[in-house]
Amino acid sequence: MSLVKDLSPRALAAPESGIVEIINYARGRDDLLPLWAGEGDLPSPDFINRAASDALLGGETFYTWQRGIPELRQALSRYYARHFGLELSPEHFYVTGSGMQSIALSVQAITEPGDEMIYLSPAWPNIVSAIDLAGGRSVGVPLTFANGRWSLDMERLEKAITPKTRGLFINTPSNPTGWTATHEDLKAILELARRHGLWILADEIYALYYYGGGHRAPSFLDVMVEGDRVIFANSFSKNWSMTGWRVGWIVAPPETGQIFENLIQYSTSGVAQFMQRGAVAALDQGDGFVRENFERAVKSRDLLCDALIATNRVETLKPEGALYAFLKIDGIIDSRQAALDIVDRTGVALAPGSAFGKGGESFLRACFLRDPKQIEEAADRLCRYILAL
Numbered sequence: 001m002s003l004v005k006d007l008s009p010r011a012l013a014a015p016e017s018g019i020v021e022i023i024n025y026a027r028g029r030d031d032l033l034p035l036w037a038g039e040g041d042l043p044s045p046d047f048i049n050r051a052a053s054d055a056l057l058g059g060e061t062f063y064t065w066q067r068g069i070p071e072l073r074q075a076l077s078r079y080y081a082r083h084f085g086l087e088l089s090p091e092h093f094y095v096t097g098s099g100m101q102s103i104a105l106s107v108q109a110i111t112e113p114g115d116e117m118i119y120l121s122p123a124w125p126n127i128v129s130a131i132d133l134a135g136g137r138s139v140g141v142p143l144t145f146a147n148g149r150w151s152l153d154m155e156r157l158e159k160a161i162t163p164k165t166r167g168l169f170i171n172t173p174s175n176p177t178g179w180t181a182t183h184e185d186l187k188a189i190l191e192l193a194r195r196h197g198l199w200i201l202a203d204e205i206y207a208l209y210y211y212g213g214g215h216r217a218p219s220f221l222d223v224m225v226e227g228d229r230v231i232f233a234n235s236f237s238k239n240w241s242m243t244g245w246r247v248g249w250i251v252a253p254p255e256t257g258q259i260f261e262n263l264i265q266y267s268t269s270g271v272a273q274f275m276q277r278g279a280v281a282a283l284d285q286g287d288g289f290v291r292e293n294f295e296r297a298v299k300s301r302d303l304l305c306d307a308l309i310a311t312n313r314v315e316t317l318k319p320e321g322a323l324y325a326f327l328k329i330d331g332i333i334d335s336r337q338a339a340l341d342i343v344d345r346t347g348v349a350l351a352p353g354s355a356f357g358k359g360g361e362s363f364l365r366a367c368f369l370r371d372p373k374q375i376e377e378a379a380d381r382l383c384r385y386i387l388a389l
Contacts, residue, residue, distance in 0.1 A: 014129055018355025022339050031347035033378045038124075038175060038323060039243040040296070040369035044278075045289050048240060052278030064273040066261045068095025068249070072276045075283040076249060082287070083208070084221050091254035094261070095276060097268045099205055099235025099248040103169075104130045105263045106231045106250060110167045110199045111136040117201075118160050119169040120152065122176055122326070122353065122360030127169050127203075137164070142359040143179055145328075148317035150179040154188050161196050168193055171203040173210060173217050176326045176356050176365040178319020180210060183218045190223055190230075199229040206322040208239055208290055209297055217321050231256075238323065238369075239290045240282040247271055247279050293369065297323060300368040300375040307379035313386045323369045326353070326360075331389045333362050346381040 004012070023036050067073065073090035080088050096102045103126065111117055113135030119127050121140035131138040141160045143150045157168075170189060172181040181189070193200050202220045210217035220230050232251035237243040250260060264270060301318055304325055308314040315328040327350075332338045335352035342364075343349050353363030366382075368375055 010133055010135065014133060015125075017125060018336060019125070019351045021336075021355075022343065022349055022351060025340060026343045026349040029343070029347060032343075033348045033374055033381070035366040035368070035370070035378060036349040036351050037243075038367055039237065040241055040293065040323075040367075041371055041374065042241045042293070044241050044245070045286070047285050048242065048278045048281045051281035052274050055274035055277035060273040060277065062273070064270050064276070066264045066270050067257065068093065068271065069273060069276045069280075072280050072283075075280045076251075079283045080221075080251075083216055084219060086221055088251070089254065091257060092251050094250040094252065094257070094264065095271050095279075096248045096250060096264065097271050098246040099203075099233055099237060100126055100130075101246075101267065102233035102235065102248040102250045103127060103201070103203065104134070105260065105267065106201050106233055106252075107131055107134050107136065107167075108263055109231070109256065109259055110201065112166075114164065115166040116162060116164045117167045117169060118157070118165060120157075120171065120174070120179075121358040122356035122363070123169075123171060124175045124203075125355050125357060127171070128357060131169075136166075139165070140358045143174075143177060145177075145359065148315050150174070150177040152179070152181070152185055154185075154192070157189070158192055161192075161198070165196065165198060167199040167201055169201045169203065170220075171205075173206040173319075173321025175206065175322055176324045176351070176353070176360065176363075178322050178324060178326060180212065180217050180319075180321035183222060186218055186220055186223050190220065190228065193229065197229075199231065202230055202232045203234075204232055205235050205238055209294060209323055210321045211298065211301070211318070212320050236279055236282055239293065240286050241289075241293065242278075242282065245275055245278065247275055296372070297369050299372045300370060301325070303372055303375050304366060304368050304379050307376075307383055308386070311383050311386050313389070323367050325366045325368060327364045327366065328362060329364065329386055329389070332364070335360070335362055335364055339364060342382070342385060346385050348378050348381050348385075 353360035
């Protein structure tokens with residue numbers, strides 16, 4: 001007798017991650033170059049680790065503020081003043097147990113069972129499951145791919161809106177495509193949301209990984225006004241090499257504060273205080289480290305993309321933002337099978353585009369936030385594989 005069949009249909013419907021499938025398949029190989037996941041190869045820097053370690057050894061191991069310790073929320077306020085030129089009070093910030101939890105709680109706050117939420121596809125697959133597990137219906141609107149570049153069709157986006165639509169999930173710079181909204185795009189999306197009374201859930205985790213000039217990507221914070229229905233999900237993972245810490249934050253109107261405090265209370269009841277001390281150090285002392293990570297990403301992006309484009313068998317352009325080359329390789333249709341085959345034949349592990357939903361089925365994603373020497377080796381192995389197809 002199977003116990004599984006008696007579990008919640010919603011839980012049973014949650015799919016296995018196509019990215020994690022490749023990770024589990026390839027993990028432990030001696031010659032592995034892991035470009036599968038959205039993280040770099042540098043560990044968290046010492047100044048962050050020491051701050052957390054000192055707090056842990058100092059006894060900061062008790063229950064803490066549900067919304068985040070005051071020092072961290074104040075540090076977030078300073079971070080936005082530096083990078084976005086905005087004076088946001090600490091009451092705008094809510095500390096979460098990862099960027100993923102920021103997204104999941106925001107979806108819960110915006111939708112109820114039966115509601116629809118629109119996202120741009122191809123997309124990081126976790127947003128789809130976050131919506132579906134909350135009882136909503138995820139509606140993918142494909143980005144347009146032409147001549148190696150991705151773009152947003154506003155008419156297509158508006159046509160997807162129905163009376164059941166409650167929100168738009170907008171990830172810019174985008175994982176996996178690298179598409180980055182312009183200020184004109186953001187104004188058009190915001191006006192669309194205003195016209196239809198929708199919330200925007202903005203995933204701007206990659207805002208500081210922007211290759212179009214300036215120190216960050218365009219943000220909804222640049223174009224919105226007080227009263228706009230915009231919630232931001234963010235994470236310490238990418239900027240400060242803290243993927244394993246599982247600490248994130250939400251930016252939301254202060255009047256929603258008790259709602260988010262309640263949602264945090266009934267999910268994780270807050271983030272360990274000693275980990276939050278590390279996050280304070282990241283924000284206040286980490287701008288130089290973030291810049292080093294960015295410069296590393298630029299060099300590795302160019303090495304990888306230049307080599308693959310030179311084969312004349314890969315349709316892609318250097319991404320405008322984020323950490324990924326999203327590759328359309330001649331002759332590859334089934335990206336899942338191709339990803340498994342590439343691991344076996346080259347030792348390079350890529351994420352299959354099929355994991356990212358509509359429009360991604362024939363693509364492969366490579367994260368290039370790694371040592372340029374490793375990326376150069378990965379590019380050489382991939383080029384030899386591609387030219388042998």
